[in-house]
Amino acid sequence: MVKSLPLRSEVPTEEKWDLTSLFASSEDFEPVPEALEKEAEAFSAQFKGTLAEPASIVEMLEAYTALYEKITQAGAYASLSLSTDQSNDEAQMRASRFGSAAAKIGSNLSFVASELLELPEATLEAAIVQAPPFENYLKKLLRRKPHQLHPEAEKALAAYSATFNAPYGLYNTTKMLDMSFDNFEVGGQKYPLSYVSFEGDWEAETRTDLRRAAFTAFSDKLEEYQHTAAKTYDMELQTEKTTSDLRGYGSIFDYLLFDQEVDRSLYNRQIDLIMKELAPHMRKYAKLLQQVHGLDKMTFADLKISLDASYEPEITVEESKKYINKALAVMGPDYLEMVERSYSERWIDFAQNKGKSTGAFCSSPYGSHPYILISWTGRMNEVFVLAHELGHAGHFHNANREQNIFNARPSLYFIEAPSTMNEMLVANHLLANSDDPKFKRWVISTIVARTYYHNFVTHLLEAAYQRKVYERIDAGESVNAGILNTIKRGVLEEFWGDAVEITSGAELTWMRQPHYYMGLYPYTYSAGLTISTQVSKRILSEGQPAVDEWLDVLKAGGTKTPAELAQMAGVDITTEKPLRDTIAYIGELIDELVSLTEEIDQA
Template identity: 80%
Template sequence: MVKSLPPRSEIASEETWNLESLFASSEEFDQALATLEQDSAAFEEKYKGQASDPASVIALLQAYMKLAEQMVPVSTYSNLALSTDQTNDEAQMRASKFSSASAKISSRLSFVTSELLALPTETLEKAMEESEEFHVYLEKLIRKKQYQLHPEVEKTLAAYSSTFNAPYSLYNTTKMVDMSFDDFEVNGKSYPLSYVSFEGDWEAEPDTELRRAAFAAFSEKLKEYQHTTAKTYDTHLQTEKTTSDLRGYETVFDYLLFDQEVDRSLYNRQIDLITTELAPHMRKYAKLLQKVHGLDKMTFADLKISLDPSYDPEITVEESKKYIDEALEIMGDDYLEMVDRSYSERWIDFAQNKGKSTGAFCSSPHGYHPYILISWTGRMNEVFVLAHELGHAGHFYNANRAQNVFNARPSMYFIEAPSTMNEMLMANHLLKNSDDPKFKRWVIASIVSRTYYHNFVTHLLEGAYQRKVYERIDAGQSVNANVLNSIKRGVLEDFWGDAVEITPGAELTWMRQPHYYMGLYPYTYSAGLTISTQVSKRILNEGQPAVDEWLEVLRAGGTKSPVELAKMAGVDITTEQPLRDTISYIGELIDELVSLTEEIEGQ
């Protein structure tokens, strides 16, 4: 039964992560931030106006890289301490203090990019030849040359960076601090509700009356904040559009895709093909859920239920480690050592408490170990979530050791491939270990409902919705709650057709996703999963050679484009074939669920 969330102060330390590898105390953090401010001032004084030839460019970048490394633990500590309890005054003030200091530092350091791009391209290319360490950094910098503004404008824009980030902070404050859910009632009995309990428990509640009542109560609370949240989002969108125009990008899409290192054809293909070709398969899955659960009708509030709730066993944190170790064993001893350390050294925050960020994420600070946030509900599907986040951890555990702080992070387009790869490895491992039709159906249903529904449907439909929003913004228009609700409802209705009733409240799901404040992020989940689906098949069929190639891809970090990284792993994403193969694979899984259900019911 879902319980009310306790305050952070009541959580046992073993359920929380240990941030002491970053800083042992707040005082240590304050000192590091003060030192960073002093060092950035000294850096500006020493290096501003000095870059003129390849040797001085390399000297500038070596000193600049040291400052970037210094920034990592300060930034990470500030963000992570707030993410576990956004109601904590001290954490709020620390995050604000860092944000303000970071804006000043960014403004102070903006001369680096401006001065380097003011040099002849030949000078930068010569520096690239003389320093392998900064080759990729300078190559990416040269790409930006045509979009660079006057040095004083760049300095001013950097000084406003914390202001430009304010909409995301406001969104989180509204969602995690101001929004307080009342209990809801069913048949005279009261049940507690929160963001975490709704997304972690109530959405998947087998009791239809309880589940639909929780959805209605949750939606009613979201509705109270829709206008403020929409205004916050519109402010973010207008800032992106203004920046895009100022820098001379043709469209806001070109601006947002620039750092992803992919063109609009890859972006549009991912959205267009999935919304048209995956829809029939997912409608079949929705009808199967309706039939198995004996529902009068299939509504949006019913889409997250398990095909067989009796086969969704409870699992402890300790038990999860055994599953994960066995599933990821194929990745090798070094990878497994990282997994073991993540448990024993408290890299993972498992707790459920008031004020904690929703969902799950992995933060991988360069020079330090990764940190994972998850709200452990005890459901078996959490093993897939944890495997996913450990995929991010394993990616950067490898990339951060092999690459410098400038080169470790790949394009956002590729970022979800290593995470979804681990979900596929988990599924393959579970399928290998049982011939029982009910268990097999549960595993395949988990792949469909957790891995593919989450990444290929939930996030992809967010991407389709987001594209329509940006088309309005690009045309010089704005958005409000009514517009956003209308767009979201339209996207959901187009995809689900008459298989699912889009009940009131479904249109408000745009309010639940922080990814909208991170550029064109949502569609990249399906892009990453397209790659990982193909590579996981290779690992299943070819074994060690495919694993070795994948580990090489992880170590490459951001030194290659998404197309090059996928090619290293044997996948050609310049064609439609990998995506079509993946959609076809999802269809096969759903067909297998239908036949397994018929077999089970016929026994």
């Protein structure tokens, strides 16, 4: 049974991550924001108005790199220490103080881009010849030239960065602090409910009456905050629209896709093909869930249940390491050393506690090691979640070592490929080591329910909803709770058809996702998984050569576009073929689940 969550102070140390590689203590961090402000002022005083020749540009960029690394690590510490307990007053103030400092720092540093873009292109090309590591930074800067504003306007916008980021902070405050869930009751017994317990346990609860009651109680609480949440989201959308217009982009989509280095056709393709061609496969999967569990009807509240929950073993953190080591062994000893360090040096926060951010993520501050947040429930599917985040860690472990801070991070379009690759490697390993039909069904259903459902359905439906929202904003309109609910319900009904009843409360799912405050992020999960599905097939069939090419992709970081990175791994994302092949593969997996279920039932 789900228990009430402990306070952060009650969690054993071994379940928490260790942030001392960033700062030895919170006391050591205290003077840092002000010190960085002064350093940025000194940097501005030294270099502003001096950028005329290649030598002065290179000198400035070298100093800028060192300063940027310090800012990145300080920002990571402020953010990470808050993410484990949003109710901690000290952590709240620390994050707020850093946000204010970062705005001042950004304002002082805005001259860098402004002055560089005022120089003749030939001067920047000469600087690239003198210092090739800055080629990527300078060429990306030149791409932005048509959208660069007057230096004073850029300085003012940078000074307002903390204000522009405020909607995301407000979203988290509402979600993690103001939203308090009461116990819900079934059959005269009360059960505890929280954001973490709903998403980590109750959604997958095998007892239908408990699962559906938890969904209703959870949705009822979301509904109480829907108007505040909608207004917060509209603030974010209007800020993005204003920025897009100010900078002269053709549409808000062009603005948000610019840094991803892909055009709108790739964005639309992911949404359109999946909505149309994956839907029939997933409806078949929903019907299979209904049949196996003997449900009177299939509702939205039932979609996260396991096909065979009785078979899913519980697993400890220590046991998870064995599975992950075996699954990722194909990546080589250096990669496995990174995995070992992540456990032994406490890079991972496993705890479940009140106030902790929901979901899972990996933060990889340059100059330090990655940090992974996860709320460990003991379910076997957590191995896939942890492998996913270790995929991000392995990506930046390699990229940060091989590239400078400006070259390390790839386009958002590609960011989920290394993470979902690890999920595929776990699945491949488990399938290769058993012929038992029940175990095979459990593994395949986990791939479908965890890897593909999460990335190709959950996030893709978010993307389809998000596109409709942005179309309204681009037309000069705004949104409120009623409009968002209508859009979300429409997308869910279009995808699931008559296979799933979209019950009351499902339309509020838009309130649960922080990705909406990160631009066009949700669709990139399916884009990354499309790439990793194809590469994982190559690794199965070709072995070491495919692994070596993939490791080269990880090391390349952000030095190439998404299409170029995918090409390095043998995947051509400029065509529909990889996506269509991946959708067909998901269909094959679901057909195999149907066959295995028939075999098991007849045994």
